[in-house]
Amino acid sequence: MAKEKKSSGDQRLESIQSGLSRTEAFIEKNQKVIFYIVGGIALIILGIWGYNRFILQPKIERAESEMYMAQMYYEMDSLNLALNGDGMHLGFLDIVDEFGGTPSGNIAHYYIGMIYLKQGLFEDAIDELEQFDSDDEIIGPMATGCIGDAYVELGDFQTALEYYLQAADQAVNDFTTPMYLMRAAWIHEDLGEWAEALELYERIKTEHWRSFEAREINKYIERAQYMINS
Incomplete structure (x- = not known):
């Protein structure tokens, strides 16, 4: 009985060793392909990090800064200035165009919709508000x-x-x-x-x-x- 258990254990060990050997052989044979795959994944991760850190985050911060005056004009009921800007600061329409995909670009759709609603441009208001999330x-x-x-x-x-x-x-x-x-x-x-x-x-x-x-x-x-x- 003990011999049978030992034999069974040896067979499992041999199977594991055989599997490891095949794995090693596969890696050795395809090491260039594996290297390119791993390297490609690393580049993708690095690219995403770089985009978020050096492109998206500055864009978000600039959009938030540009939003300030447009919001101020909206609160003052200066709707045309809020919508189109004053020549020095962007209006909500420009913010949507330049900073789409940022939180500020999203909230700008809400403000534009509310302005259009106040101006009686009801279909345009619906279009803008439906884009707000x-x-x-x-x-x-x-x-x-x-x-x-x-x-x-x-x-x-x-x-x-x-x-x-x-x-x-x-x-x-x-x-x-x-x-x-x-x-x-x-x-x-x-x-x-x-x-x-x-x-x-x-x-x-x-x-x-x-x-x-x-x-x-x-x-x-x-x-x-x-x-x-x-």
Whole structure:
């Protein structure tokens, strides 16, 4: 029995040694190819690091610096200067063109969309806001909700409703969620869908009772109930 175990162990050892020998032979035979592969991978890693360190990061920092004046003009309601720049500082349109792919380039789409919305350029506003991407629980839903606002101005209430509902559930909180639930409910009212409006009003009352919208929600609930029963 012991001899059988020893024999089995020897066979496994020989198999391992044989496998190692084949591996060594493969490496020796293909060492140039392996060298080029490893070297290529190293160059790719080094290239990515170099790009991030010497190109992307300075670009991000410059974009953030250029954004400052455009944001200042936006806060001052100097929308054309915010959009197009003042000759010394870039506007949001230039920031998108020169710094696309950076966080500043992304947020510039939001500002451009908001400016177009204020200027009554609703289709352009939709295009810009749809290019904006954010995980922020306030700015993200507000961008989505503003697309809904633009569709309301264009008279497309059904699409506006879809965006309001999307904005309401995009990041549930007591600020943006009841705001866009309320706007969605108003759309339902305009479409004569009082039961659907009532459902949203009751959701505001029960789930977001601390919100601003909840302060007068009972009158909206009563109106919807009256219209359903009339």
